[in-house]
Amino acid sequence: MTDSRNRRAAQAADLRQQRGTPEATVARLPVYLRALTVLAEQGVATASSEQLAAAAGVNSAKLRKDLSYLGSYGTRGVGYDVEYLRYQISREIGLTQDWSVVIVGIGNLGQALANYAGFTTRGFRIAALVDTDPELVGSEIGVHTIENMADLEQLIERHQVSIGVITTPAAEAQNVADRLVRAGVTSILNFAPSVINVPEGVQVRKVDLSIELQILAYHEQRKATVDGAEVPPAMTDPTSKVVEAS
Amino acid sequence: MTDSRNRRAAQAADLRQQRGTPEATVARLPVYLRALTVLAEQGVATASSEQLAAAAGVNSAKLRKDLSYLGSYGTRGVGYDVEYLRYQISREIGLTQDWSVVIVGIGNLGQALANYAGFTTRGFRIAALVDTDPELVGSEIGVHTIENMADLEQLIERHQVSIGVITTPAAEAQNVADRLVRAGVTSILNFAPSVINVPEGVQVRKVDLSIELQILAYHEQRKATVDGAEVPPAMTDPTSKVVEAS
DNA sequence: TACTGTGAACCAATTCACAGCC
Protein backbone atom coordinates (compact mmCIF):
# COMPACT_ATOMS: atom_id res chain seq x y z
CA MET A 1 0.00 0.00 0.00
CA THR A 2 1.48 3.33 -1.10
CA ASP A 3 1.85 6.52 0.90
CA SER A 4 -0.57 8.39 -1.31
CA ARG A 5 -3.20 5.73 -0.79
CA ASN A 6 -2.74 6.11 2.94
CA ARG A 7 -3.09 9.84 2.69
CA ARG A 8 -6.27 9.55 0.69
CA ALA A 9 -7.75 7.09 3.15
CA ALA A 10 -6.91 9.46 5.97
CA GLN A 11 -8.62 12.34 4.18
CA ALA A 12 -11.71 10.24 3.61
CA ALA A 13 -11.74 9.36 7.30
CA ASP A 14 -11.40 13.04 8.22
CA LEU A 15 -14.23 13.97 5.94
CA ARG A 16 -16.36 11.29 7.53
CA GLN A 17 -15.64 12.56 11.01
CA GLN A 18 -16.10 16.22 10.09
CA ARG A 19 -19.55 15.88 8.58
CA GLY A 20 -20.37 12.19 8.55
CA THR A 21 -21.97 10.58 5.55
CA PRO A 22 -24.89 12.69 4.26
CA GLU A 23 -28.33 11.28 5.05
CA ALA A 24 -29.26 11.20 1.37
CA THR A 25 -26.23 9.03 0.72
CA VAL A 26 -27.00 6.67 3.60
CA ALA A 27 -30.50 6.17 2.20
CA ARG A 28 -29.00 5.07 -1.13
CA LEU A 29 -26.37 2.68 0.16
CA PRO A 30 -28.88 -0.18 0.58
CA VAL A 31 -29.93 0.36 -3.03
CA TYR A 32 -26.33 0.06 -4.21
CA LEU A 33 -25.93 -3.02 -2.07
CA ARG A 34 -28.88 -4.67 -3.74
CA ALA A 35 -27.60 -3.74 -7.20
CA LEU A 36 -24.21 -5.24 -6.33
CA THR A 37 -25.85 -8.43 -5.09
CA VAL A 38 -27.71 -8.79 -8.37
CA LEU A 39 -24.51 -8.22 -10.36
CA ALA A 40 -22.63 -10.72 -8.18
CA GLU A 41 -25.31 -13.34 -8.81
CA GLN A 42 -24.92 -12.73 -12.53
CA GLY A 43 -21.24 -13.48 -12.16
CA VAL A 44 -20.09 -9.91 -12.84
CA ALA A 45 -16.75 -9.35 -11.11
CA THR A 46 -16.13 -5.69 -11.95
CA ALA A 47 -18.50 -2.84 -12.71
CA SER A 48 -18.00 0.77 -13.75
CA SER A 49 -19.84 3.57 -11.97
CA GLU A 50 -21.98 3.83 -15.10
CA GLN A 51 -23.09 0.18 -14.96
CA LEU A 52 -23.66 0.24 -11.24
CA ALA A 53 -25.60 3.48 -11.43
CA ALA A 54 -27.85 2.05 -14.12
CA ALA A 55 -28.54 -1.01 -11.98
CA ALA A 56 -29.35 1.19 -9.01
CA GLY A 57 -31.46 3.70 -10.93
CA VAL A 58 -29.32 6.78 -10.27
CA ASN A 59 -26.82 8.75 -12.34
CA SER A 60 -23.16 7.87 -12.22
CA ALA A 61 -21.90 11.17 -10.78
CA LYS A 62 -24.15 10.74 -7.78
CA LEU A 63 -23.05 7.17 -7.27
CA ARG A 64 -19.36 8.10 -7.42
CA LYS A 65 -19.81 10.95 -4.96
CA ASP A 66 -21.78 8.70 -2.62
CA LEU A 67 -19.11 6.03 -2.66
CA SER A 68 -16.39 8.60 -2.13
CA TYR A 69 -17.77 9.24 1.37
CA LEU A 70 -16.92 5.67 2.32
CA GLY A 71 -13.39 5.77 0.94
CA SER A 72 -11.57 5.10 -2.32
CA TYR A 73 -12.75 1.64 -3.20
CA GLY A 74 -12.63 1.88 -6.99
CA THR A 75 -9.82 1.60 -9.51
CA ARG A 76 -9.35 4.37 -12.08
CA GLY A 77 -9.64 3.13 -15.62
CA VAL A 78 -11.27 -0.09 -14.40
CA GLY A 79 -14.23 0.37 -12.07
CA TYR A 80 -15.28 -1.27 -8.82
CA ASP A 81 -14.68 -4.84 -7.69
CA VAL A 82 -18.21 -6.08 -7.06
CA GLU A 83 -17.49 -8.34 -4.08
CA TYR A 84 -15.11 -5.95 -2.40
CA LEU A 85 -17.46 -2.99 -2.69
CA ARG A 86 -20.33 -5.14 -1.52
CA TYR A 87 -18.46 -5.97 1.62
CA GLN A 88 -17.44 -2.37 2.24
CA ILE A 89 -21.00 -1.12 1.92
CA SER A 90 -22.33 -3.94 4.12
CA ARG A 91 -19.87 -2.97 6.76
CA GLU A 92 -20.66 0.73 6.47
CA ILE A 93 -24.38 0.04 6.92
CA GLY A 94 -23.76 -2.33 9.78
CA LEU A 95 -24.91 -5.55 8.18
CA THR A 96 -21.86 -7.49 9.27
CA GLN A 97 -23.69 -7.98 12.53
CA ASP A 98 -27.23 -9.12 13.27
CA TRP A 99 -29.94 -6.82 14.56
CA SER A 100 -32.85 -8.02 16.64
CA VAL A 101 -36.26 -6.69 15.75
CA VAL A 102 -39.57 -6.78 17.60
CA ILE A 103 -42.83 -6.29 15.73
CA VAL A 104 -45.63 -4.76 17.76
CA GLY A 105 -49.17 -5.16 16.45
CA ILE A 106 -49.87 -8.35 14.54
CA GLY A 107 -52.73 -7.27 12.28
CA ASN A 108 -52.68 -7.63 8.52
CA LEU A 109 -49.51 -5.67 8.06
CA GLY A 110 -47.69 -7.08 11.07
CA GLN A 111 -48.38 -10.60 9.82
CA ALA A 112 -47.18 -9.71 6.34
CA LEU A 113 -43.93 -8.33 7.77
CA ALA A 114 -43.47 -11.37 10.00
CA ASN A 115 -43.65 -13.57 6.92
CA TYR A 116 -41.53 -11.30 4.76
CA ALA A 117 -38.37 -13.14 3.79
CA GLY A 118 -36.41 -9.99 2.94
CA PHE A 119 -36.08 -9.21 6.63
CA THR A 120 -34.34 -12.36 7.68
CA THR A 121 -32.02 -12.60 4.71
CA ARG A 122 -30.35 -9.27 5.42
CA GLY A 123 -28.99 -9.52 8.92
CA PHE A 124 -32.28 -8.83 10.70
CA ARG A 125 -33.62 -11.33 13.16
CA ILE A 126 -37.23 -11.21 14.26
CA ALA A 127 -36.89 -11.67 18.01
CA ALA A 128 -40.58 -11.44 18.88
CA LEU A 129 -44.07 -10.70 17.64
CA VAL A 130 -46.26 -8.92 20.18
CA ASP A 131 -49.95 -8.05 20.39
CA THR A 132 -52.56 -7.12 22.98
CA ASP A 133 -55.37 -9.25 21.55
CA PRO A 134 -55.85 -12.37 23.77
CA GLU A 135 -57.26 -14.18 20.72
CA LEU A 136 -53.94 -13.73 18.93
CA VAL A 137 -51.53 -14.27 21.80
CA GLY A 138 -50.24 -17.82 21.72
CA SER A 139 -51.00 -18.46 18.06
CA GLU A 140 -48.22 -19.25 15.62
CA ILE A 141 -46.88 -17.33 12.65
CA GLY A 142 -44.15 -19.25 10.89
CA VAL A 143 -41.64 -20.20 13.55
CA HIS A 144 -42.90 -17.53 15.96
CA THR A 145 -45.50 -17.59 18.69
CA ILE A 146 -47.28 -14.29 19.26
CA GLU A 147 -46.46 -12.98 22.70
CA ASN A 148 -48.32 -10.82 25.15
CA MET A 149 -47.87 -7.08 25.04
CA ALA A 150 -47.47 -7.11 28.80
CA ASP A 151 -44.15 -8.91 28.34
CA LEU A 152 -42.78 -6.36 25.86
CA GLU A 153 -40.07 -4.98 28.14
CA GLN A 154 -38.85 -8.43 29.21
CA LEU A 155 -38.68 -9.59 25.59
CA ILE A 156 -36.67 -6.56 24.54
CA GLU A 157 -34.26 -7.11 27.38
CA ARG A 158 -33.93 -10.86 26.85
CA HIS A 159 -33.37 -10.66 23.07
CA GLN A 160 -31.29 -7.49 23.09
CA VAL A 161 -33.70 -5.83 20.70
CA SER A 162 -32.50 -2.55 19.27
CA ILE A 163 -35.08 -2.00 16.52
CA GLY A 164 -38.84 -1.83 17.04
CA VAL A 165 -41.44 -2.02 14.29
CA ILE A 166 -44.84 -0.50 15.07
CA THR A 167 -47.81 -1.90 13.13
CA THR A 168 -50.56 -1.03 15.59
CA PRO A 169 -53.51 1.30 14.98
CA ALA A 170 -52.63 5.00 15.12
CA ALA A 171 -54.13 5.53 18.56
CA GLU A 172 -51.68 3.15 20.23
CA ALA A 173 -48.52 4.09 18.35
CA GLN A 174 -47.30 6.75 20.78
CA ASN A 175 -47.83 4.54 23.80
CA VAL A 176 -45.98 1.66 22.13
CA ALA A 177 -43.15 4.00 21.13
CA ASP A 178 -42.82 5.24 24.71
CA ARG A 179 -42.61 1.69 26.03
CA LEU A 180 -40.09 0.67 23.37
CA VAL A 181 -37.88 3.63 24.18
CA ARG A 182 -38.11 3.10 27.92
CA ALA A 183 -37.09 -0.50 27.43
CA GLY A 184 -33.98 0.57 25.52
CA VAL A 185 -34.95 0.49 21.86
CA THR A 186 -33.19 3.29 19.97
CA SER A 187 -34.56 2.81 16.43
CA ILE A 188 -38.19 2.64 15.41
CA LEU A 189 -39.86 1.89 12.10
CA ASN A 190 -43.38 3.28 12.33
CA PHE A 191 -46.12 2.00 10.02
CA ALA A 192 -48.93 3.49 12.07
CA PRO A 193 -50.46 6.57 10.46
CA SER A 194 -49.55 8.97 13.23
CA VAL A 195 -46.69 11.20 14.28
CA ILE A 196 -44.75 9.82 17.23
CA ASN A 197 -42.52 11.82 19.52
CA VAL A 198 -39.33 10.31 20.86
CA PRO A 199 -36.38 11.68 22.83
CA GLU A 200 -33.22 12.95 21.17
CA GLY A 201 -31.01 10.14 19.97
CA VAL A 202 -33.79 7.76 19.04
CA GLN A 203 -34.15 7.27 15.28
CA VAL A 204 -37.63 7.07 13.81
CA ARG A 205 -38.48 6.24 10.24
CA LYS A 206 -42.03 6.38 9.02
CA VAL A 207 -43.67 4.38 6.27
CA ASP A 208 -47.16 5.50 5.40
CA LEU A 209 -49.00 3.75 2.63
CA SER A 210 -51.84 6.20 2.32
CA ILE A 211 -49.44 9.15 2.18
CA GLU A 212 -47.60 7.54 -0.72
CA LEU A 213 -50.87 7.15 -2.58
CA GLN A 214 -51.81 10.75 -1.86
CA ILE A 215 -48.53 11.98 -3.30
CA LEU A 216 -49.26 10.00 -6.46
CA ALA A 217 -52.79 11.40 -6.54
CA TYR A 218 -51.37 14.92 -6.47
CA HIS A 219 -49.29 14.23 -9.56
CA GLU A 220 -52.19 12.47 -11.30
CA GLN A 221 -54.33 15.50 -10.75
CA ARG A 222 -51.68 17.83 -12.05
CA LYS A 223 -51.33 15.79 -15.22
CA ALA A 224 -55.10 15.74 -15.71
CA THR A 225 -55.54 19.50 -15.32
CA VAL A 226 -52.49 20.51 -17.34
CA ASP A 227 -52.36 18.36 -20.46
CA GLY A 228 -55.98 17.23 -20.70
CA ALA A 229 -58.66 19.75 -21.61
CA GLU A 230 -60.37 18.56 -18.46
CA VAL A 231 -61.90 20.99 -16.00
CA PRO A 232 -60.45 20.81 -12.46
CA PRO A 233 -62.72 18.99 -9.98
CA ALA A 234 -63.43 22.20 -8.12
CA MET A 235 -62.79 25.88 -8.71
CA THR A 236 -59.06 26.27 -8.21
CA ASP A 237 -59.13 29.83 -6.93
CA PRO A 238 -60.77 33.17 -7.71
CA THR A 239 -58.32 33.97 -10.49
CA SER A 240 -59.30 30.91 -12.52
CA LYS A 241 -62.51 32.70 -13.44
CA VAL A 242 -60.46 35.17 -15.43
CA VAL A 243 -58.73 32.42 -17.35
CA GLU A 244 -61.85 30.44 -18.09
CA ALA A 245 -63.70 33.47 -19.52
CA SER A 246 -66.45 31.42 -21.30
CA MET B 1 -63.56 39.99 -0.82
CA THR B 2 -61.12 42.92 -0.98
CA ASP B 3 -58.91 43.95 -3.86
CA SER B 4 -55.74 43.22 -1.92
CA ARG B 5 -56.98 39.70 -1.19
CA ASN B 6 -57.57 39.18 -4.89
CA ARG B 7 -54.13 40.43 -5.69
CA ARG B 8 -52.56 38.10 -3.16
CA ALA B 9 -54.44 35.12 -4.54
CA ALA B 10 -53.28 36.01 -8.03
CA GLN B 11 -49.67 36.22 -6.92
CA ALA B 12 -49.92 32.84 -5.22
CA ALA B 13 -51.36 31.38 -8.42
CA ASP B 14 -48.47 32.88 -10.43
CA LEU B 15 -45.95 31.39 -8.02
CA ARG B 16 -47.61 28.03 -8.41
CA GLN B 17 -47.42 28.18 -12.19
CA GLN B 18 -43.87 29.48 -12.31
CA ARG B 19 -42.30 26.71 -10.24
CA GLY B 20 -45.11 24.55 -8.97
CA THR B 21 -45.24 23.34 -5.41
CA PRO B 22 -41.88 21.90 -4.31
CA GLU B 23 -41.78 18.11 -4.05
CA ALA B 24 -40.78 18.25 -0.41
CA THR B 25 -43.88 20.32 0.30
CA VAL B 26 -46.17 17.97 -1.62
CA ALA B 27 -44.86 15.08 0.46
CA ARG B 28 -45.86 16.89 3.65
CA LEU B 29 -49.34 17.99 2.64
CA PRO B 30 -50.88 14.59 3.50
CA VAL B 31 -49.29 14.86 6.94
CA TYR B 32 -50.86 18.25 7.51
CA LEU B 33 -54.15 16.90 6.29
CA ARG B 34 -54.05 14.12 8.85
CA ALA B 35 -53.14 16.54 11.62
CA LEU B 36 -56.07 18.76 10.64
CA THR B 37 -58.43 15.79 10.65
CA VAL B 38 -57.34 14.89 14.18
CA LEU B 39 -57.84 18.49 15.33
CA ALA B 40 -61.25 18.66 13.66
CA GLU B 41 -62.31 15.47 15.46
CA GLN B 42 -61.23 17.05 18.72
CA GLY B 43 -63.52 19.97 17.95
CA VAL B 44 -60.72 22.47 17.39
CA ALA B 45 -61.98 25.20 15.03
CA THR B 46 -58.84 27.31 14.67
CA ALA B 47 -55.16 26.47 15.01
CA SER B 48 -51.97 28.52 14.88
CA SER B 49 -49.04 27.43 12.74
CA GLU B 50 -47.34 26.48 15.99
CA GLN B 51 -50.11 24.10 17.07
CA LEU B 52 -50.51 22.61 13.63
CA ALA B 53 -46.79 22.14 13.24
CA ALA B 54 -46.61 20.33 16.57
CA ALA B 55 -49.43 18.01 15.53
CA ALA B 56 -47.68 17.31 12.23
CA GLY B 57 -44.22 16.87 13.71
CA VAL B 58 -42.50 19.73 11.86
CA ASN B 59 -41.45 23.25 12.82
CA SER B 60 -43.79 26.16 12.32
CA ALA B 61 -41.67 28.09 9.82
CA LYS B 62 -41.65 25.11 7.50
CA LEU B 63 -45.38 24.64 7.85
CA ARG B 64 -46.11 28.28 7.07
CA LYS B 65 -43.85 28.27 4.03
CA ASP B 66 -45.43 25.05 2.79
CA LEU B 67 -48.95 26.44 3.13
CA SER B 68 -47.92 29.66 1.42
CA TYR B 69 -47.43 27.71 -1.82
CA LEU B 70 -51.13 26.90 -1.86
CA GLY B 71 -52.29 30.44 -1.19
CA SER B 72 -53.04 32.70 1.76
CA TYR B 73 -55.43 30.62 3.78
CA GLY B 74 -54.55 31.86 7.27
CA THR B 75 -55.49 34.96 9.23
CA ARG B 76 -52.76 37.09 10.79
CA GLY B 77 -53.06 37.33 14.53
CA VAL B 78 -55.45 34.37 14.58
CA GLY B 79 -54.25 31.26 12.76
CA TYR B 80 -55.87 28.84 10.33
CA ASP B 81 -59.50 27.74 10.16
CA VAL B 82 -59.22 23.98 10.52
CA GLU B 83 -62.10 22.96 8.24
CA TYR B 84 -61.30 25.51 5.56
CA LEU B 85 -57.63 24.59 5.40
CA ARG B 86 -58.51 20.91 5.41
CA TYR B 87 -60.65 21.42 2.33
CA GLN B 88 -58.01 23.48 0.57
CA ILE B 89 -55.32 20.87 1.12
CA SER B 90 -57.66 18.04 0.08
CA ARG B 91 -58.33 19.87 -3.13
CA GLU B 92 -54.67 20.61 -3.75
CA ILE B 93 -53.75 16.94 -3.34
CA GLY B 94 -56.65 15.83 -5.49
CA LEU B 95 -58.71 14.03 -2.89
CA THR B 96 -61.93 15.71 -3.92
CA GLN B 97 -62.17 13.03 -6.55
CA ASP B 98 -61.78 9.25 -6.31
CA TRP B 99 -58.81 7.37 -7.71
CA SER B 100 -58.99 3.77 -8.85
CA VAL B 101 -56.18 1.49 -7.78
CA VAL B 102 -55.17 -1.98 -8.94
CA ILE B 103 -53.01 -4.18 -6.72
CA VAL B 104 -50.82 -6.65 -8.57
CA GLY B 105 -49.43 -9.58 -6.59
CA ILE B 106 -51.62 -10.87 -3.79
CA GLY B 107 -49.03 -12.39 -1.45
CA ASN B 108 -48.72 -11.45 2.20
CA LEU B 109 -48.26 -7.80 1.54
CA GLY B 110 -50.81 -7.54 -1.25
CA GLN B 111 -53.41 -9.10 1.03
CA ALA B 112 -52.54 -6.76 3.85
CA LEU B 113 -52.95 -3.76 1.54
CA ALA B 114 -56.23 -5.09 0.19
CA ASN B 115 -57.56 -5.23 3.75
CA TYR B 116 -56.07 -1.91 4.80
CA ALA B 117 -58.87 0.47 5.67
CA GLY B 118 -56.76 3.61 5.28
CA PHE B 119 -56.90 3.21 1.51
CA THR B 120 -60.62 3.30 1.10
CA THR B 121 -61.28 6.07 3.58
CA ARG B 122 -59.16 8.58 1.69
CA GLY B 123 -60.58 8.73 -1.78
CA PHE B 124 -58.91 5.60 -3.08
CA ARG B 125 -60.99 2.80 -4.51
CA ILE B 126 -59.52 -0.65 -4.96
CA ALA B 127 -60.73 -1.54 -8.44
CA ALA B 128 -59.11 -4.96 -8.68
CA LEU B 129 -56.75 -7.46 -7.10
CA VAL B 130 -54.67 -9.41 -9.62
CA ASP B 131 -52.36 -12.41 -9.39
CA THR B 132 -50.88 -15.08 -11.64
CA ASP B 133 -51.31 -17.98 -9.22
CA PRO B 134 -54.26 -20.18 -10.37
CA GLU B 135 -54.71 -21.27 -6.74
CA LEU B 136 -55.43 -17.67 -5.75
CA VAL B 137 -57.45 -16.52 -8.74
CA GLY B 138 -61.13 -16.69 -7.92
CA SER B 139 -60.72 -16.60 -4.15
CA GLU B 140 -62.18 -13.76 -2.13
CA ILE B 141 -60.52 -11.04 -0.07
CA GLY B 142 -63.07 -8.87 1.65
CA VAL B 143 -65.47 -7.72 -1.06
CA HIS B 144 -62.99 -8.48 -3.86
CA THR B 145 -62.41 -11.56 -5.97
CA ILE B 146 -58.83 -12.07 -7.08
CA GLU B 147 -58.63 -11.79 -10.85
CA ASN B 148 -56.36 -13.31 -13.43
CA MET B 149 -53.22 -11.49 -14.42
CA ALA B 150 -54.08 -12.18 -18.05
CA ASP B 151 -57.01 -9.77 -17.71
CA LEU B 152 -54.90 -6.93 -16.31
CA GLU B 153 -55.24 -4.64 -19.31
CA GLN B 154 -59.01 -5.12 -19.58
CA LEU B 155 -59.48 -4.41 -15.88
CA ILE B 156 -57.45 -1.22 -16.06
CA GLU B 157 -59.48 -0.06 -19.04
CA ARG B 158 -62.84 -1.01 -17.57
CA HIS B 159 -62.26 0.57 -14.14
CA GLN B 160 -60.34 3.60 -15.38
CA VAL B 161 -57.40 2.72 -13.15
CA SER B 162 -54.76 5.42 -12.90
CA ILE B 163 -52.66 4.06 -10.01
CA GLY B 164 -51.00 0.65 -9.89
CA VAL B 165 -49.56 -0.96 -6.77
CA ILE B 166 -46.90 -3.63 -7.33
CA THR B 167 -46.53 -6.25 -4.59
CA THR B 168 -45.02 -9.04 -6.67
CA PRO B 169 -41.60 -10.63 -6.19
CA ALA B 170 -38.72 -8.51 -7.48
CA ALA B 171 -38.21 -10.58 -10.61
CA GLU B 172 -41.66 -9.75 -11.99
CA ALA B 173 -41.84 -6.09 -11.03
CA GLN B 174 -40.43 -4.68 -14.26
CA ASN B 175 -42.70 -6.79 -16.43
CA VAL B 176 -45.74 -5.77 -14.40
CA ALA B 177 -44.71 -2.11 -14.58
CA ASP B 178 -44.39 -2.34 -18.37
CA ARG B 179 -47.86 -3.82 -18.69
CA LEU B 180 -49.38 -1.25 -16.34
CA VAL B 181 -47.84 1.59 -18.30
CA ARG B 182 -48.86 0.18 -21.66
CA ALA B 183 -52.41 -0.13 -20.38
CA GLY B 184 -52.45 3.54 -19.42
CA VAL B 185 -51.45 3.65 -15.75
CA THR B 186 -49.40 6.78 -15.03
CA SER B 187 -48.61 6.35 -11.32
CA ILE B 188 -47.02 3.34 -9.67
CA LEU B 189 -46.39 2.49 -6.06
CA ASN B 190 -43.69 -0.18 -6.02
CA PHE B 191 -43.24 -2.45 -3.01
CA ALA B 192 -41.08 -4.96 -4.86
CA PRO B 193 -37.42 -4.73 -3.91
CA SER B 194 -36.15 -3.79 -7.34
CA VAL B 195 -35.57 -0.71 -9.46
CA ILE B 196 -38.16 -0.29 -12.18
CA ASN B 197 -37.76 1.78 -15.31
CA VAL B 198 -40.69 3.69 -16.73
CA PRO B 199 -41.10 6.28 -19.47
CA GLU B 200 -41.03 10.01 -18.82
CA GLY B 201 -44.26 11.25 -17.31
CA VAL B 202 -45.01 8.13 -15.28
CA GLN B 203 -44.63 8.69 -11.54
CA VAL B 204 -43.05 5.93 -9.47
CA ARG B 205 -42.78 5.85 -5.72
CA LYS B 206 -40.93 3.09 -3.98
CA VAL B 207 -41.52 1.63 -0.55
CA ASP B 208 -38.88 -0.80 0.59
CA LEU B 209 -39.13 -2.31 4.03
CA SER B 210 -35.69 -3.83 4.13
CA ILE B 211 -34.08 -0.56 3.03
CA GLU B 212 -35.79 1.27 5.88
CA LEU B 213 -34.41 -1.26 8.34
CA GLN B 214 -30.95 -0.95 6.84
CA ILE B 215 -31.01 2.82 7.29
CA LEU B 216 -31.91 2.30 10.93
CA ALA B 217 -29.14 -0.27 11.27
CA TYR B 218 -26.63 2.28 9.98
CA HIS B 219 -27.60 4.71 12.72
CA GLU B 220 -27.61 1.97 15.35
CA GLN B 221 -24.11 1.05 14.40
CA ARG B 222 -22.94 4.63 14.50
CA LYS B 223 -24.35 5.06 18.00
CA ALA B 224 -22.67 1.83 19.15
CA THR B 225 -19.24 2.77 17.80
CA VAL B 226 -19.29 6.41 18.89
CA ASP B 227 -20.70 6.57 22.39
CA GLY B 228 -20.05 3.02 23.53
CA ALA B 229 -16.49 1.89 24.23
CA GLU B 230 -17.30 -0.93 21.84
CA VAL B 231 -14.90 -2.01 19.14
CA PRO B 232 -16.28 -1.71 15.58
CA PRO B 233 -17.30 -5.06 14.08
CA ALA B 234 -14.43 -4.87 11.62
CA MET B 235 -11.41 -2.67 11.12
CA THR B 236 -12.81 0.63 9.91
CA ASP B 237 -9.86 1.65 7.74
CA PRO B 238 -6.07 1.71 7.85
CA THR B 239 -5.98 5.02 9.75
CA SER B 240 -7.81 3.58 12.72
CA LYS B 241 -4.61 1.76 13.66
CA VAL B 242 -2.96 5.09 14.31
CA VAL B 243 -5.77 6.22 16.56
CA GLU B 244 -5.98 3.01 18.53
CA ALA B 245 -2.28 3.03 19.36
CA SER B 246 -2.49 -0.06 21.68
C1' DT C 1 -7.11 5.13 -22.68
C1' DA C 2 -10.95 4.76 -19.69
C1' DC C 3 -12.13 5.27 -15.63
C1' DT C 4 -12.52 7.26 -10.59
C1' DG C 5 -12.56 10.90 -7.19
C1' DT C 6 -13.62 15.55 -6.27
C1' DG C 7 -13.49 20.74 -6.23
C1' DA C 8 -16.62 24.17 -8.03
C1' DA C 9 -21.09 25.59 -9.68
C1' DC C 10 -25.61 24.97 -9.29
C1' DC C 11 -30.17 24.02 -7.46
C1' DA C 12 -33.51 22.72 -3.77
C1' DA C 13 -34.95 22.92 0.83
C1' DT C 14 -34.81 24.77 5.37
C1' DT C 15 -34.47 28.24 8.69
C1' DC C 16 -34.22 32.98 10.14
C1' DA C 17 -36.16 37.18 11.12
C1' DC C 18 -39.27 40.65 10.40
C1' DA C 19 -42.66 43.51 7.67
C1' DG C 20 -47.51 43.51 7.21
C1' DC C 21 -51.95 42.71 8.90
C1' DC C 22 -55.98 41.45 11.89
Add this chain to the structure above:
DNA sequence: GGCTGTGAATTGGTTCACAGTA
Protein backbone atom coordinates in the same frame (compact mmCIF):
# COMPACT_ATOMS: atom_id res chain seq x y z
C1' DG D 1 -50.13 41.86 20.66
C1' DG D 2 -50.01 37.96 18.19
C1' DC D 3 -50.07 35.93 14.30
C1' DT D 4 -49.14 34.92 9.12
C1' DG D 5 -46.56 35.32 4.87
C1' DT D 6 -42.26 35.83 2.83
C1' DG D 7 -37.70 37.87 1.26
C1' DA D 8 -32.93 36.83 2.60
C1' DA D 9 -29.49 33.82 4.49
C1' DT D 10 -28.09 29.36 5.15
C1' DT D 11 -27.63 24.59 4.72
C1' DG D 12 -27.82 20.32 2.21
C1' DG D 13 -27.83 17.82 -2.08
C1' DT D 14 -26.93 17.26 -7.00
C1' DT D 15 -24.56 17.85 -11.20
C1' DC D 16 -20.73 19.39 -13.95
C1' DA D 17 -16.39 18.93 -15.70
C1' DC D 18 -11.84 17.67 -15.37
C1' DA D 19 -7.39 16.59 -12.95
C1' DG D 20 -5.30 12.44 -11.52
C1' DT D 21 -4.09 7.69 -12.17
C1' DA D 22 -4.12 2.51 -12.81
